[in-house]
Amino acid sequence: MIDLLRRIGLWGRGVVVAIPYLWLLLFFLVPFLIVFGISLSEAMLAQPPYAPLVDWLVDEDAGTTKLQILLNLSNYLRLGGDDLYILAYLNSVKIALVTTVCCLLLGYPMAYAIARAEPAKRGPLMMLVILPFWTSFLIRIYAWIGILKANGVVDNLLQWTGLTTEPFELLYSDWAVYIGMTYCYLPFMVLPLYATLEKLDPTLLEAAADLGCRPWKAFLTVTLPLSLPGIIAGSLLVFIPSVGEFVTPELLGGPDTLMIGRVLWNEFFANRDWPVASAVAIALLLFLVVPIMVFQHVQGRQTEAGR
Amino acid sequence: MAVQPIRKPTRLEPWQDPGQKPYVRIEKVTKTFGDFVAVDEVSLSIYRGEFFALLGGSGSGKTTLLRMLAGFETPTEGKIFIDGVDMAGIPPYERPVNMMFQSYALFPHMSVEQNVAFGLKQDGVAKAEIAERVGAMLDLVQLGKFAKRKPHQLSGGQRQRVALARSLVKRPKLLLLDEPLGALDKRLREQTQFELVNIQEKLGVTFIVVTHDQEEAMTMSSRIAVMNHGVIAQTGTPTEIYEYPQSRFVAEFIGSVNMFEGRVVEDQADHVLIRSEDAGCDLYINHAVSVPSNATVAVAVRPEKIALSKEPPANADGRNVTGGIVREIAYLGDVSIYLVELKTGKTVRVTAPNVVRRTEMPITWDDEVYLSWRPFAGVVLTQ
Numbered sequence: 001m002i003d004l005l006r007r008i009g010l011w012g013r014g015v016v017v018a019i020p021y022l023w024l025l026l027f028f029l030v031p032f033l034i035v036f037g038i039s040l041s042e043a044m045l046a047q048p049p050y051a052p053l054v055d056w057l058v059d060e061d062a063g064t065t066k067l068q069i070l071l072n073l074s075n076y077l078r079l080g081g082d083d084l085y086i087l088a089y090l091n092s093v094k095i096a097l098v099t100t101v102c103c104l105l106l107g108y109p110m111a112y113a114i115a116r117a118e119p120a121k122r123g124p125l126m127m128l129v130i131l132p133f134w135t136s137f138l139i140r141i142y143a144w145i146g147i148l149k150a151n152g153v154v155d156n157l158l159q160w161t162g163l164t165t166e167p168f169e170l171l172y173s174d175w176a177v178y179i180g181m182t183y184c185y186l187p188f189m190v191l192p193l194y195a196t197l198e199k200l201d202p203t204l205l206e207a208a209a210d211l212g213c214r215p216w217k218a219f220l221t222v223t224l225p226l227s228l229p230g231i232i233a234g235s236l237l238v239f240i241p242s243v244g245e246f247v248t249p250e251l252l253g254g255p256d257t258l259m260i261g262r263v264l265w266n267e268f269f270a271n272r273d274w275p276v277a278s279a280v281a282i283a284l285l286l287f288l289v290v291p292i293m294v295f296q297h298v299q300g301r302q303t304e305a306g307r
Numbered sequence: 308m309a310v311q312p313i314r315k316p317t318r319l320e321p322w323q324d325p326g327q328k329p330y331v332r333i334e335k336v337t338k339t340f341g342d343f344v345a346v347d348e349v350s351l352s353i354y355r356g357e358f359f360a361l362l363g364g365s366g367s368g369k370t371t372l373l374r375m376l377a378g379f380e381t382p383t384e385g386k387i388f389i390d391g392v393d394m395a396g397i398p399p400y401e402r403p404v405n406m407m408f409q410s411y412a413l414f415p416h417m418s419v420e421q422n423v424a425f426g427l428k429q430d431g432v433a434k435a436e437i438a439e440r441v442g443a444m445l446d447l448v449q450l451g452k453f454a455k456r457k458p459h460q461l462s463g464g465q466r467q468r469v470a471l472a473r474s475l476v477k478r479p480k481l482l483l484l485d486e487p488l489g490a491l492d493k494r495l496r497e498q499t500q501f502e503l504v505n506i507q508e509k510l511g512v513t514f515i516v517v518t519h520d521q522e523e524a525m526t527m528s529s530r531i532a533v534m535n536h537g538v539i540a541q542t543g544t545p546t547e548i549y550e551y552p553q554s555r556f557v558a559e560f561i562g563s564v565n566m567f568e569g570r571v572v573e574d575q576a577d578h579v580l581i582r583s584e585d586a587g588c589d590l591y592i593n594h595a596v597s598v599p600s601n602a603t604v605a606v607a608v609r610p611e612k613i614a615l616s617k618e619p620p621a622n623a624d625g626r627n628v629t630g631g632i633v634r635e636i637a638y639l640g641d642v643s644i645y646l647v648e649l650k651t652g653k654t655v656r657v658t659a660p661n662v663v664r665r666t667e668m669p670i671t672w673d674d675e676v677y678l679s680w681r682p683f684a685g686v687v688l689t690q
Contacts, residue, residue: 201412203408207408209378209379209400211425211477212400212426212430213400225416
């Protein structure tokens with residue numbers, strides 16, 4: 001009886017573990033392999049618009065059938081050869097980096113203040129950080145258009161105070177993209193930072209003060225190094241989606257705001273060049289896997305140190 | 308419980324010498340948190356080189372008082388002077404004081420060495436000197452081999468010694484210790500008590516230690532202030548606190564005690580006689596008390612000062628002698644605790660050393676016994 005239960009228990013555990021793995025296999029690994037396959041094929045006017053990788057060549061004269069696998073690396077070579085792609089990658093990284101730094105500079109004091117607030121106030125304050133997520137992302141971006149456009153809230157305010165007499169438009173510039181993306185991704189920075197700062201033992205700061213350390217220096221030597229896991233987690237959570245961001249720069253950015261997300265969009269929908277678009281996506285992925293692995297490595301070390 | 312203070316009495320103790328200036332002076336300090344009064348008009352003088360214990364239960368205000376000395380809390384009222392300097396408005400990082408935290412508060416991202424060096428770095432001490440002083444301090448606490456380890460790789464006792472080294476390396480004139488031995492197991496605690504006292508005597512630093520453990524306070528300190536509900540119930544040497552408690556609270560907090568209620572019938576310069584229904588006999592005590600005649604007082608008699616016998620003691624004049632029946636015996640190895648029910652119904656606790664083996668002991672359950680004690684044994688509690 002016990003033996004049977006144990007076997008059922010093991011089986012039950014197997015199911016629980018298998019479900020997420022199956023999910024990942026079906027909806028992550030398989031699509032990834034499909035995209036990877038497309039990136040190695042050739043574009044053609046067909047339905048779907050690319051040449052099959054694997055083909056059966058039937059030689060009727062000889063009466064044989066041959067298996068043909070055509071791997072086309074030229075899509076990747078094109079990425080390296082065309083300035084457009086390299087510039088788009090670099091520009092995406094630049095915008096993502098600026099966004100990450102802005103989020104960090106804004107989010108750290110926020111997370112610190114919330115973590116140091118009275119315990120009863122922390123919940124509501126955290127709620128306020130998450131609250132914007134309850135409305136649609138697009139609505140919030142449209143709201144920013146209203147704020148930043150010529151004759152919008154910012155412009156009117158500036159003209160009213162007399163700081164400028166000319167109509168002043170922030171919209172359709174890199175600035176608008178920075179503002180919009182920082183706004184969107186700020187909670188992703190605040191949440192992990194808050195989690196690490198809240199766990200930080202305040203007596204460590206008392207100990208530092210007791211040993212003659214001024215508050216500002218105690219922040220640099222104790223708080224900052226101990227919140228590093230939160231900084232890394234938050235930065236990656238902001239940086240990685242920022243690199244591939246499409247909607248915000250599309251709506252707030254100018255015509256010259258070149259990001260890899262837009263290039264991808266154009267390749268897929270304007271050029272209908274699925275293989276190149278897939279290659280762009282795969283390259284972007286490889287490019288982002290490196291920071292993720294660094295993060296995993298640091299996290300692994302941290303958990304080890306926490307033991 | 309009979310803890311011998313390990314301190315040898317030397318010369319005139321500083322607190323008895325009117326010419327001595329206190330190193331730490333606490334003047335009518337009050338600290339309130341909202342409606343709660345944590346420390347209530349406490350005044351204390353602590354002298355250079357003392358090992359001073361603040362003893363009390365949780366919520367007695369002892370830790371708050373310590374934190375005010377360190378500068379983490381500001382007194383609501385009153386003043387604190389350290390070495391003659393008013394500490395009002397002086398932040399923790401500018402006080403000539405170091406603290407050893409109850410949780411040790413070691414920096415988890417720094418090695419043992421870096422933890423100990425931290426304070427010296429803040430003062431801009433030269434690198435070579437830092438290395439030398441850190442090395443010497445780690446040797447003192449016997450952690451030289453562990454210099455490169457991180458705190459999480461150390462045992463509780465080792466962490467405690469890192470914390471001690473870190474707080475001593477700056478050579479503070481005053482070291483505050485918040486439950487320094489609280490996280491250690493019993494055996495390690497006893498061993499560390501002696502180490503702490505040795506280090507304190509070697510370095511000549513003034514120690515103020517907060518503890519809830521009366522045994523710890525008795526063993527280590529030169530003087531103890533017993534705190535209760537934010538006020539100091541009594542200050543004195545361990546012997547004074549144990550032998551001459553002034554209040555019921557102190558008598559009951561330190562060790563165990565038998566309490567007899569009685570009425571003063573004779574109050575002379577050299578003795579006092581108290582008639583106690585409770586004890587079932589007259590209590591004769593060879594010191595005077597200044598209470599009005601007929602006043603009701605409490606008399607404390609320590610369990611180890613009561614003798615048990617099956618025969619009535621010789622030259623008994625009916626004073627300090629009473630009888631009862633042994634109800635419980637607890638054998639603790641070195642001593643046994645007897646709970647004796649008096650004829651008056653009161654239960655008295657008696658401890659006696661086990662001079663003979665348990666099996667040969669003359670007194671056993673339900674024996675009728677006599678309890679007697681000498682005139683110096685009782686203490687009249689005036690508060």
